[in-house]
Amino acid sequence: MSKVENLKAEILKAQQDGDIASLYVLEQQAHDTLDEETIHGFYANILDLALERLTDTLESHRVMDMNEIQDFATLRALYEYAIEHYSASKLSDASALFEVLSGLSNDKKFSLALKFHWIASKENLSLDDFLSKIADIDATQNAGTFYISCFKEEAQKLLNASIIDAG
Incomplete structure (x- = not known):
């Protein structure tokens, strides 16, 4: 598996797990490896997960x-x-x-x-x-x-x- 494929697999796993922190850990590597359009999608996924967690937090009154x-x-x-x-x-x-x-x-x-x-x-x-x-x-x-x-x-x-x- 190539470096890019490995990185994409790690990003996908973090997204599936809803693991925003892991995505931030992979951020620099993503910038160094991926094209601009893919990086834009990377941040869109972080935002989607964050908005989902915001909704859950507000609904649970915590x-x-x-x-x-x-x-x-x-x-x-x-x-x-x-x-x-x-x-x-x-x-x-x-x-x-x-x-x-x-x-x-x-x-x-x-x-x-x-x-x-x-x-x-x-x-x-x-x-x-x-x-x-x-x-x-x-x-x-x-x-x-x-x-x-x-x-x-x-x-x-x-x-x-x-x-x-x-x-």
């Missing part, structure tokens, strides 16, 4: 556990999906996804970070402005999280203004 590998991978996939919407200037879709994600995890740091994302997109702040004015990219890179987790002082002002507007 929160995802950031320490559980499949929940962690699901949150990552859904976050990347929300950022994709934000990047495409689909602010209301991004905002709705960030709102759901902010309440989906037992991880308080993740939930707070997603509230900043949610409010910024809800307030029609572009992704570029969010990244330059609200997010602290250097600190986030040092934090080693898959999501933007560190913010400038401006973020707290945005959150406070949003709470005042809602109240």
Whole structure:
């Protein structure tokens, strides 16, 4: 069996098992080996599995556990999906996804970070402005999280203004 066939077999098994975490483990190998169209399908499958797990989580009225590998991978996939919407200037879709994600995890740091994302997109702040004015990219890179987790002082002002507007 060729390297490509082996990789495709591993990906297929992970998909059949609903194993998002294994798909992320295979991600770099997929990028190095597969063509662009196949990689697009690879990410579409991750998203499909993540949306299925989201539905199951919401229906079972539970929160995802950031320490559980499949929940962690699901949150990552859904976050990347929300950022994709934000990047495409689909602010209301991004905002709705960030709102759901902010309440989906037992991880308080993740939930707070997603509230900043949610409010910024809800307030029609572009992704570029969010990244330059609200997010602290250097600190986030040092934090080693898959999501933007560190913010400038401006973020707290945005959150406070949003709470005042809602109240």
